[in-house]
Amino acid sequence: MVPPEADTRARPPHEVAAWSRAVVGPALRAAVDDLPTSTRHVAGYHLGWWDEHGEPTDAAGGKAIRPVLAQLAAEAVGGEAGAATPAAVAVELVHNFTLLHDDVLDGDRTRRHRPAAWHVFGVGAAVLTGDALLALAFDVLADSGHPEALTAVRRLNATVQGLVEGEHTDLAFERRHDVGVAECLAMVERKTAGLLATACALGALFGGGDPTRVAGLRMFGHRLGMAFQHVDDLLGIWGEPAVTGKPVHADLLARKKSLPVVAALASGTPAGREFAELYRQDGPLTPTEQARAAELVEAAGGRAWSERQAERLLAEALRALDSLHPAPRAGAELAALAEAIVRRDR
Structure with a gap:
């Protein structure tokens, strides 16, 4: 029988x-425990560790995709996953900083199937907790003792600026009606793809990867982030x-200029023009109008375009990964x- 530590089979x-x-969970909790009581309480609620009264709960704490990417990237370059724990914790803290702020900025009242932190504790408490998590992320990297800690701090800082x-x-x-597909894609590169790319790059960096492999894993994360x-x-x-x-048609109700929406608006099709008129009207969309808007985005080709782009970007991510000849198990798992x-979604 092969001992667990020698098992090279890829896990699902x-x-x-x-x-x-x-x-990562214990390290994340240890980091958050260092926060002042006020922000620690809100952070723990947001992360699903306890309810608004501080009582333990089993609420969902998110998919934690970015920490996994950091750990597997470290293994992919031949390092140990444990070496990337500070990077994994830092990117998860930054991600949750963005969620706390996004919910306030977007007015989203739910997060992970329960009331958003700002709706429970107030806007000020949610914003300040997000700020605390961001500062904590840099502290975790700086305090890691890793020889590449300063490089990691600078990389993460640049990513946050982009976010x-x-x-x-x-x-x-x-507030605009003339958003183009190219500028929407550029926004996604900074807002979403940037942090997934950095999670992979920091993991590879902490795993001892050379510059070529760090850059390659960053490319993998970037393409994956765009597809995501x-x-x-x-x-x-x-x-x-x-x-x-979140409620069905949530992005349409919020008049989001999401990728399939922008593709539909720029399609030049009759459905796209009807959708544009509906999207520009004053007042919130009724449930019937939301359903019609979804039909029009699909009829204008927005849905099919995003589905094709996601598959193309996934293929590019996998090619970037394969070109690095990663450690077999980590490569297969990534x-x-x-x-x-x-x-x-399937």
């Missing part, structure tokens, strides 16, 4: 996710509430995880 994505949570710019652009899109956003935007219109944790992420 759900097992990899459970393994990652078992490793902020991407969010600013996304908000500006909501296409799928996320599809779910924002057609996803089941039980899966997304590939399977990427496919599960992109095809999670």
Whole structure:
């Protein structure tokens, strides 16, 4: 019988996710425990560790995709997953900083199938907790003792700057009727793809990867992040509430300029023109209008375009990964995880 530590068989994505949570979870909790009581309480609620009264709960804490990518990237370059724990914790803290702020900026009242933190504790508490998580992420990297800690801090800082710019652009899109596909894709590169790319790059960096392999894994994460956003935007219109944790047609109700929406608006088709008129009208869309809007986005080709783009980007991500000749098990697990992420709506 092969001992567990010598087992080179690739694990399915759900097992990899459970393994990652078992490793990163305690380190994440230890980091959050260092926060002041006020922000620690809100952070623990947001992360699903306890309810609004501080009582333990088994609420969902998110998919934790970014920590898994960091750990597997470290193994892919021949390093140990444990070496990437600070990177995994840091990217998860940054991700949750963005979620706390996004829910406030977008007015989303639910997150992970329960009331969003701002709706429970107030806008100020949610914003300040997001700020605390961001500061904590850099502290975790700086305190890691890893020889590449400073490089990692600088990389993560550049990513956060891009995230902020991407969010600013996304908000500006909501006030515009002339958003083009190219500028929408550029926004996604900064807002979504950037952090997945950085999770892979930091994992490879902490795993001892050389610059070529770090850059290659960053490319893998970037392409995966772009595909991820296409799928996320599809779910924002057609996803089941039980899966997304948000109402059906949530992105249409919020007048989001998501990727399939922008593709439909730019299609030049009769359906696209009708959709544009509906999207520009004053007042919230009724449930009937939301359903019609979803039909028009599909008829204008927005849905099919995003589905094709997601598959193309997944293929590019997998080619980038394969070109690095990663450690066999980690490479197989990264590939399977990427496919599960992109095809999670099927």
